[in-house]
Amino acid sequence: MPAPAPAPAPDGPHLLACDLDQTLIFARKSFRLVSGTAEPEVTLVERIDGVPSAYSTTRALDILARLHRTAVFVPVTTRTLAQYRRIDLGVRPAFAIAANGGHLLVDGEPDPAWAEQVAARLTGTCAPLAEMEALAARLDAAGWARIVRVADGLFVYLVAHSREAIPDLSDVAAEVASAGWSLSTQGRKVYLVPTALTKQAAVAEVARRAGASRVLAAGDSVLDAPMLAAADLAVRPAHGELHEQGWQAPNLTVTTATGLLAAEELLTLLHTWSTSHPEPAR
Known part of the structure; x- marks a missing residue:
């Protein structure tokens, strides 16, 4: 087990833990554009066997690129490792989380020590x-x-x-x-x-390693809920599993837009939070 890290310095980096499917990237059938709204410029971010599969708006990816330069952006997904590796968001994050926290990737490669910790945690639970x-x-x-x-x-x-x-x-x-x-x-x-396999456990480990002073999170599903609840500030889109359940938390903001445009809105909010140093909404 790694030694406990010292408490992060007040000026440590902000960590942005962000779910992918239905939060940042979307199949065409999930764009959820309001009738009469023109489709924004989109960028293909995933192909499956050569066939276009998932998109994000070009503006969302531009915001993400800015976030990546100023904070620790961590893609967090329930996708398998192979499925995660199909995605190209135009940035190369130092850390990523796949298989709902089962894999912690460092510079694109799974950390075997983390895999051992996960296996030990699941045994008997x-x-x-x-x-x-x-x-x-x-x-x-x-x-x-x-x-x-x-x-x-x-x-x-x-x-x-x-x-x-x-x-x-x-x-x-x-x-x-x-x-x-x-x-x-x-x-x-x-x-x-x-239940012991959570995105949040992996996010907490990345925050420890990065010395993050604050964790910001975004996601849309029940599997994202622990990660959102534990963050200093969190945002979810106005669609998806959590929205259908009316899920709320004291630290949570809900977008006004849905689908592709919700991704732009939540990334803009994360950028504002990460650059303005707001106090946690708790």
């Missing part, structure tokens, strides 16, 4: 992965799932044929919770993730 694989197979047998995947040996997710096809999973969520796991639905995806 939740049912084995094999049990969730069996549960996912049971759900798949109902016919609504198109894909079932194990993500980097850490958690399981299912992709439904459509969001509407996903049945009421309340009973399943209770079963999963009793096993030390959590269930989260994001669009057409249903995630089964150990």
